[in-house]
Amino acid sequence: MDIIFIRELKVTTLIGIYEREKHVPQTLQLDLDIALPNSRACYSDDINDALDYAKVAQHIQTVLSEGHFSLVETLAEHIAQIILKDFNAPWVKVSVAKLQAIRNCRMVGISIERSQIR
Numbered sequence: 001m002d003i004i005f006i007r008e009l010k011v012t013t014l015i016g017i018y019e020r021e022k023h024v025p026q027t028l029q030l031d032l033d034i035a036l037p038n039s040r041a042c043y044s045d046d047i048n049d050a051l052d053y054a055k056v057a058q059h060i061q062t063v064l065s066e067g068h069f070s071l072v073e074t075l076a077e078h079i080a081q082i083i084l085k086d087f088n089a090p091w092v093k094v095s096v097a098k099l100q101a102i103r104n105c106r107m108v109g110i111s112i113e114r115s116q117i118r
């Protein structure tokens, strides 16, 4: 199985359970592992056969600019479903990290794995 990965993608969004977090955007760090439906791009050298990681990154930032999530869990699920549906990925692993959200800790977050239900 071939996997496109995106590491330490910084995105800005409204996230959190506290009142202040509903108004002040925060930076999150995302790690994505996206399985590919085929290996065509490895042979064709054609971007049209590839999953364009630049488009994935841009699409996610656009979506996250639009709403508010209370939990990192919900946000991770939303991103996973976007990648499965909009980019036709058979499987995805999404890690979402909040930076300096709690004391004495560089980051906290969640990793989830999701597959297409066929």
Ligand SMILES: Nc1nc2c(c(=O)[nH]1)N=C([C@H](O)[C@@H](O)CO)CN2
Pocket: 015, 016, 017, 018, 021, 070, 071, 072, 073, 098, 101, 102
């Ligand atoms: N399991 C979770 N616990 C907490 C979350 C979360 O999203 N998932 N969020 C918060 C607050 O928003 C916190 O990050 C503010 O510092 C607390 N616990």
